[in-house]
Amino acid sequence: MKHKTFFWFILPTLSAMVLFIALPIVSVFIQSLHVEHEQVLVTVENCGPFGCTEGVAVDQEATEALREEAPLGRFNGLGTYTNRSHLAFGELAEAWATTDTIGEFWNRVMSLPFYRALTFTLTYTFVVTPFVLMLGLAIAVGVNNLPRMFKGMTIFMSLLPMMVPPVVGSLILLWMVDAEGIIGATIQNLFNDPSLSIRASRTLMWIMLIVYGIWSSIPFSFIVFYAGLQTVPEDTLEAAQIDGASKWQRMRHVVVPHLMPLVVFITLIQLMDNFRVFEPIISFQAGAYAQSLSTIIYNDLREAGNPLYGSAGATSILTIIGVVILLSPVLVRTYRDFTRKSTH
Amino acid sequence: MATKAQSRFTALKAFSITFVVLWLLIASFPFLWTLWGSFKVQSDFFSRADWTNALYGVFTRQETGGAFTTRGYYGAWVQEEFWRAVLNTVIVVFFTVIISLTFGTLGGYALARSGFRYAFWILMLALVFRAMPHITLVSGYLLPFFEWNVWGILPTTIIVLVAINQPFTLWMLHSFFKNIPKDMDESAMVDGCTRFQAFRHVIIPVMWPGVITTGLFSFLLAYNDFAVTAMLLSSENQTMIPAVVSFLGTTQEAGNVMYAVAAVVSATAPLFVLVMFFQRQIVSGLTAGAVKG
Numbered sequence: 001m002k003h004k005t006f007f008w009f010i011l012p013t014l015s016a017m018v019l020f021i022a023l024p025i026v027s028v029f030i031q032s033l034h035v036e037h038e039q040v041l042v043t044v045e046n047c048g049p050f051g052c053t054e055g056v057a058v059d060q061e062a063t064e065a066l067r068e069e070a071p072l073g074r075f076n077g078l079g080t081y082t083n084r085s086h087l088a089f090g091e092l093a094e095a096w097a098t099t100d101t102i103g104e105f106w107n108r109v110m111s112l113p114f115y116r117a118l119t120f121t122l123t124y125t126f127v128v129t130p131f132v133l134m135l136g137l138a139i140a141v142g143v144n145n146l147p148r149m150f151k152g153m154t155i156f157m158s159l160l161p162m163m164v165p166p167v168v169g170s171l172i173l174l175w176m177v178d179a180e181g182i183i184g185a186t187i188q189n190l191f192n193d194p195s196l197s198i199r200a201s202r203t204l205m206w207i208m209l210i211v212y213g214i215w216s217s218i219p220f221s222f223i224v225f226y227a228g229l230q231t232v233p234e235d236t237l238e239a240a241q242i243d244g245a246s247k248w249q250r251m252r253h254v255v256v257p258h259l260m261p262l263v264v265f266i267t268l269i270q271l272m273d274n275f276r277v278f279e280p281i282i283s284f285q286a287g288a289y290a291q292s293l294s295t296i297i298y299n300d301l302r303e304a305g306n307p308l309y310g311s312a313g314a315t316s317i318l319t320i321i322g323v324v325i326l327l328s329p330v331l332v333r334t335y336r337d338f339t340r341k342s343t344h
Numbered sequence: 345m346a347t348k349a350q351s352r353f354t355a356l357k358a359f360s361i362t363f364v365v366l367w368l369l370i371a372s373f374p375f376l377w378t379l380w381g382s383f384k385v386q387s388d389f390f391s392r393a394d395w396t397n398a399l400y401g402v403f404t405r406q407e408t409g410g411a412f413t414t415r416g417y418y419g420a421w422v423q424e425e426f427w428r429a430v431l432n433t434v435i436v437v438f439f440t441v442i443i444s445l446t447f448g449t450l451g452g453y454a455l456a457r458s459g460f461r462y463a464f465w466i467l468m469l470a471l472v473f474r475a476m477p478h479i480t481l482v483s484g485y486l487l488p489f490f491e492w493n494v495w496g497i498l499p500t501t502i503i504v505l506v507a508i509n510q511p512f513t514l515w516m517l518h519s520f521f522k523n524i525p526k527d528m529d530e531s532a533m534v535d536g537c538t539r540f541q542a543f544r545h546v547i548i549p550v551m552w553p554g555v556i557t558t559g560l561f562s563f564l565l566a567y568n569d570f571a572v573t574a575m576l577l578s579s580e581n582q583t584m585i586p587a588v589v590s591f592l593g594t595t596q597e598a599g600n601v602m603y604a605v606a607a608v609v610s611a612t613a614p615l616f617v618l619v620m621f622f623q624r625q626i627v628s629g630l631t632a633g634a635v636k637g
Contacts, residue, residue, distance in 0.1 A: 002539075009454030012446070016503070016510050017470070017510050019507065024481045025480075027487070028483055143364055146364065157368050159626060159627075161371050161374075164568075166568065168608050182398065185392045185395060223631060227627070276477030278571060279571075297477075297483055298479055298575075301482070309486070316479075316484070331472075
């Protein structure tokens with residue numbers, strides 16, 4: 001294909017991606033270098049029956065004019081990145097210097113919003129992913145043993161948790177585990193503790209969010225593993241059987257190695273998808289106990305009346321850096337594959 | 345399949361079947377429960393006292409006279425005007441899918457047929473873009489969109505969703521086109537077609553399976569999106585998913601959680617049908633990237 005033809009074919013999609021993905025990243029970066037204008041304060045005299053006092057008030061008009069003039073705000077350099085709501089270098093250094101034990105230091109770090117969100121995001125990502133892999137494989141093996149007539153129905157029902165919008169899926173679960181919902185009320189009755197509720201404790205809320213994550217991602221790994229199981233070489237299995245390998249040994253030494261590339265594939269997709277955990281936290285209204293990187297951006301932008309674009313921008317850039325770090329092994333591997341292929 | 349040795353391990357088999365049945369219950373019960381409960385009143389759907397109330401509809405009978413009520417649906421669709429959100433969703437999803445596929449087929453075809461190094465870099469870039477949380481981009485849209493006065497309307501959201509979908513669409517279609525033999529379009533070009541004519545008359549007729557599968561996933565991405573639609577649309581132009589969330593805020597005090605339940609069921613129903621009809625395509629789409637490893 002000639003360069004020119006390639007260019008015309010790729011033009012629509014490339015311009016869409018440049019205009020609405022690449023440029024916004026640049027715009028986010030520029031935004032993150034600025035902070036909101038300070039409110040313009042004026043001294044006013046409040047005169048009452050007992051004489052006049054001087055007070056300070058916000059000059060709404062002047063503040064508005066300032067915002068009109070420079071909508072990005074004041075230039076702040078990398079200040080937003082290092083302030084208390086983000087990387088908080090100052091607070092970290094101080095905490096390191098003044099605390100004696102690691103536990104104490106950790107507590108101090110956990111009071112910083114960015115690190116709290118990062119901890120939840122990483123915990124969620126690295127707990128959900130292995131569960132999804134193991135349970136997905138177990139279900140795939142189980143379904144593979146089912147009689148053919150049940151398979152279609154099973155796949156249909158299994159797909160649903162993944163297909164529904166995350167907001168909807170997590171709401172459906174939330175209503176069931178709510179203190180008044182079927183599961184929540186049953187658990188309360190079982191433990192005979194009417195105060196037991198996912199809204200009451202951080203631990204329960206985290207467990208619930210992770211359970212949702214596993215529930216909604218299992219179908220993906222199930223389907224991929226199931227497709228992989230169809231391609232397991234039949235004769236290798238039979239050979240192993242003739243050699244006297246038990247079912248478990250065949251699974252361990254033939255099937256699992258055959259599925260290894262799929263494990264890598266699922267892990268990657270899961271890491272990417274779980275790292276952006278967002279909707280369940282909104283649906284569960286879990287903000288008080290769990291924040292992810294995505295929800296702190298959302299909250300900054302939702303800030304009533306005066307969105308914190310600078311702060312949201314800085315968190316966005318830090319998140320993107322996180323994604324690139326997560327992806328870097330794939331990128332390096334794909335690049336190696338590509339150069340190897342092109343030299344042959 | 346069922347050789348002697350395989351049927352011997354009945355305990356293991358029984359365990360694996362129990363496991364699958366348990367999973368099916370976990371996967372489908374929440375939906376069935378919510379669907380059933382959406383026809384009840386709130387005190388039945390949420391019943392701390394006795395969960396069987398939700399099955400028999402004790403309070404529903406007391407309040408409405410029948411075991412089932414469509415009050416939730418009436419409240420959501422008519423009173424709270426959920427139909428507007430549905431209409432907006434239809435518009436947004438339809439145009440997003442059409443534009444995504446048009447852009448994606450052209451680009452995916454070019455990437456599949458070009459051996460240049462920059463084609464590889466475009467794919468790598470698309471991979472990074474695919475991995476980025478959508479909300480990180482949204483914060484970049486808001487200020488410019490406010491400045492240009494294009495915030496809050498459907499066309500802007502459609503364009504943004506198309507752009508956000510492109511990396512994924514491009515990857516999927518690119519791998520589908522790679523499976524279509526090069527000789528097909530090349531022989532057409534030998535016969536005197538231009539590249540575009542070859543694409544138009546030779547490739548398009550054979551690419552439908554790939555396009556339908558990719559279209560399904562574009563549909564799901566647009567339909568399920570919350571981050572973009574919630575932030576870029578004004579409350580008059582809301583689509584379904586943000587509307588469901590805003591229901592929660594407004595109805596919780598009024599005691600009309602059932603509106604939200606009805607809205608959730610309404611938003612799930614089309615997906616139910618979709619998955620039923622296109623199960624095969626969805627499965628092949630999910631595994632398309634995987635089988636090559």
